[in-house]
Amino acid sequence: MSDSAFAYSPSPYRYVARFRDGAWEEGFLSDDPNIVLNESACVLQYAQNVFEGLKARRTSDGRIITFRPDMNAARLKESCRRMAMPEYPEDLFLRAVDDVVRANADVIPPYGDGSSFYLRPFMIGTDPVLGVKPATEYEFRIFGSPVGKYFSRMIKLRVCDLDRVAPHGTGHVKAGLNYAMSLYAITEAHALGYDENLYLDAATRTYVEETGGANIFFITKDGKLVTPRSDTILPSITRDSVIKVASSYLGIEAEERPIAMDEIADFAECGLCGTAAVISPVESIDDHGSILTYFRGIPQEESVTQRIKNVLTEIQQGDRPAPEGWIREVRLDN
Ligand code: PLP
Ligand code: COI
Numbered sequence: 001m002s003d004s005a006f007a008y009s010p011s012p013y014r015y016v017a018r019f020r021d022g023a024w025e026e027g028f029l030s031d032d033p034n035i036v037l038n039e040s041a042c043v044l045q046y047a048q049n050v051f052e053g054l055k056a057r058r059t060s061d062g063r064i065i066t067f068r069p070d071m072n073a074a075r076l077k078e079s080c081r082r083m084a085m086p087e088y089p090e091d092l093f094l095r096a097v098d099d100v101v102r103a104n105a106d107v108i109p110p111y112g113d114g115s116s117f118y119l120r121p122f123m124i125g126t127d128p129v130l131g132v133k134p135a136t137e138y139e140f141r142i143f144g145s146p147v148g149k150y151f152s153r154m155i156k157l158r159v160c161d162l163d164r165v166a167p168h169g170t171g172h173v174k175a176g177l178n179y180a181m182s183l184y185a186i187t188e189a190h191a192l193g194y195d196e197n198l199y200l201d202a203a204t205r206t207y208v209e210e211t212g213g214a215n216i217f218f219i220t221k222d223g224k225l226v227t228p229r230s231d232t233i234l235p236s237i238t239r240d241s242v243i244k245v246a247s248s249y250l251g252i253e254a255e256e257r258p259i260a261m262d263e264i265a266d267f268a269e270c271g272l273c274g275t276a277a278v279i280s281p282v283e284s285i286d287d288h289g290s291i292l293t294y295f296r297g298i299p300q301e302e303s304v305t306q307r308i309k310n311v312l313t314e315i316q317q318g319d320r321p322a323p324e325g326w327i328r329e330v331r332l333d334n
Pocket of ligand 2 (some may be wrong): 277
């Protein structure tokens with residue numbers, strides 16, 4: 001499993017809850033991975049879809065834990081609000097995550113082989129609409145898939161000139177439509193030999209935002225962590241954790257501030273962070289033909305990026321005490 005890619009592989013059970021007549025019905029576990037929809041369902045016609053991503057991992061003593069699932073529950077609510085969808089209550093969200101993990105315990109990868117169980121909570125507008133308006137019926141679901149690494153090598157980025165965000169500046173919302181808008185750009189990037197796109201701010205195109213599926217951070221030559229402050233990037237739970245790990249566990253100064261493209265050549269290290277990406281080092285950024293390289297003369301295992309990654313992954317797999325509330329154990333005997 002450790003060398004396998006980040007790809008969908010259906011697990012036996014998923015959670016399904018339906019919103020009808022203005023209220024959420026009791027959810028249930030289903031063994032059917034397919035959804036039958038009306039041809040004019042709002043999700044199909046107007047992309048009324050939001051989603052989340054989080055991982056469950058096995059600990060060295062065989063327990064199963066999830067990492068900060070309350071943050072996913074809260075962010076999903078924000079996404080729902082922005083997409084005119086009903087919120088899914090946070091306590092039900094947490095219980096549903098536990099249910100899916102427990103029901104699929106047999107396919108959750110073993111401790112320490114680098115793989116994990118990726119959970120994908122999502123919500124869609126299901127009833128037919130023709131005029132542009134939100135659905136009145138919804139489905140909230142969570143499925144899971146054992147996954148390996150998202151990036152299989154050091155990352156080559158290119159600065160992307162195709163705006164990813166939807167026309168209404170919803171880049172900070174985890175909605176399917178934001179990702180739909182990135183599909184052309186990622187296909188082009190891959191065809192040209194890059195692993196991801198680096199997006200700049202849409203207003204001035206002079207500040208670093210994030211990549212198609214992860215936030216970005218840099219390490220200065222004097223060892224500080226710097227990561228963009230922007231209200232048009234996805235508020236990454238991993239990034240929030242990286243900032244706290246750097247400052248509280250490693251004594252590294254961490255700064256969240258606008259990062260101008262003009263200054264990125266001066267940084268020593270660069271990395272991506274996200275649930276799927278975990279922490280992945282960036283080898284180079286191609287800025288319109290000018291190639292900036294990172295980790296020059298810095299052995300990967302001695303880098304600040306690797307030190308942060310080591311502590312974060314130890315916390316995430318239960319090898320090191322976590323800050324209060326970061327780890328949720330899924331009890332298998334419930
Ligand atoms: N930015 C984008 C565009 C993403 O898709 C993701 C992945 O969820 C992230 C950032 C990282 O967010 P998180 O750390 O909460 O997974
Ligand atoms: C995640 O890291 O959970 C993501 O959503 C990134 C990508 C797979 C869409």
